[in-house]
Amino acid sequence: MKPPRLRVEGLSVRFHLPGATVRAVTDAHFEVRRGQCLALVGESGCGKSVMAHALMGLLPGNASVEGAAWLESGDTPPVNLIAAPEKVLARTVRGRRIGLVPQSPATHLTPVRTARAQLTEALRELGNPDRADTLAERAGLSPSDLDRYPHQLSGGMAQRVVNAIALAGDPWLIIADEPTSGLDRPLVEATMTELRRLADDGRAVLLITHDLRAAQQVADHVAVMYASRILSLEPAADFFTGPRHPYAAGLLDALPSRRFAAIPGQPPELTDLPGGCAFRPRCARATDDCGRLPLPPLGDNRVACHHPLESHVAR
Numbered sequence: 001m002k003p004p005r006l007r008v009e010g011l012s013v014r015f016h017l018p019g020a021t022v023r024a025v026t027d028a029h030f031e032v033r034r035g036q037c038l039a040l041v042g043e044s045g046c047g048k049s050v051m052a053h054a055l056m057g058l059l060p061g062n063a064s065v066e067g068a069a070w071l072e073s074g075d076t077p078p079v080n081l082i083a084a085p086e087k088v089l090a091r092t093v094r095g096r097r098i099g100l101v102p103q104s105p106a107t108h109l110t111p112v113r114t115a116r117a118q119l120t121e122a123l124r125e126l127g128n129p130d131r132a133d134t135l136a137e138r139a140g141l142s143p144s145d146l147d148r149y150p151h152q153l154s155g156g157m158a159q160r161v162v163n164a165i166a167l168a169g170d171p172w173l174i175i176a177d178e179p180t181s182g183l184d185r186p187l188v189e190a191t192m193t194e195l196r197r198l199a200d201d202g203r204a205v206l207l208i209t210h211d212l213r214a215a216q217q218v219a220d221h222v223a224v225m226y227a228s229r230i231l232s233l234e235p236a237a238d239f240f241t242g243p244r245h246p247y248a249a250g251l252l253d254a255l256p257s258r259r260f261a262a263i264p265g266q267p268p269e270l271t272d273l274p275g276g277c278a279f280r281p282r283c284a285r286a287t288d289d290c291g292r293l294p295l296p297p298l299g300d301n302r303v304a305c306h307h308p309l310e311s312h313v314a315r
Ligand SMILES: Nc1ncnc2c1ncn2[C@@H]1O[C@H](COP(=O)(O)OP(=O)(O)OP(=O)(O)O)[C@@H](O)[C@H]1O
Pocket: 015, 016, 017, 022, 024, 042, 043, 044, 045, 046, 047, 048, 049, 050, 051, 060, 062, 210, 270
């Protein structure tokens, strides 16, 4: 039996609008294995959430998808999340093999029912209603916390409730989409500690975030997305000490704890992406080649760039 993993191959998502096409994800390749956390980072609007929704089979009707996303659970034949019928995704994938930790936990919970009612309902749907207290305890909640309504929960507690709900069906893959937006630093750190524990317990974690500090706390690998494409995918240690893509270096330099220097310019519109490298107009290393030649594949280099930085440069 092979160890479970998610293997994404050439995934592209487009949205069709009257008079325009939004290229939200372009030719993504990556994998996440049990025991590991992959952080997918990038500026707002680059396609991170669309990627997550594509993997969960939750795209709206105006989307078209290409490529494959193989969920290799080990116990059953691999499922291509992109091609599987909705019935299969609903019955065997969402909640059972993939748990989604949603953005903004407070708004994800129903205000009129207690945390316990919502957790129990999730458990009942997945066939094991008796585990509410055990799950809550593992998520760091006491039984009395569970008897509260969402408005009686702090941001951190609400986060723990949605974490517990995501784990109700004992999924081996966790997709967490901005699980810390709006939380203060200690809660961000607590949430990251929880995600790291899930990975160390043998789950696979795909963390979507634009918080690089949070990513540094948990990630084994970091994928950087820009204007719908993954431009680099490196081991976290390499990414944080000497990233090889100029955009990745720019993101790190923008951190207040580093140079606090924002990358000049704006990302392009996804309805009007240029040929070649989309980062070229903002890139200090760009040459004519970057517009003329197709973007090189990530490959063994781990960066889709014609002029990558040396690895492990002291920055
Ligand atoms: N249903 C839709 N129809 C058309 N365009 C859409 C649709 N859903 C998302 N988009 C567009 O796809 C692009 C990627 O959006 P996405 O939500 O994935 O960004 P993101 O990287 O998650 O950003 P953020 O960090 O702000 O959450 C955006 O330009 C967005 O406007």
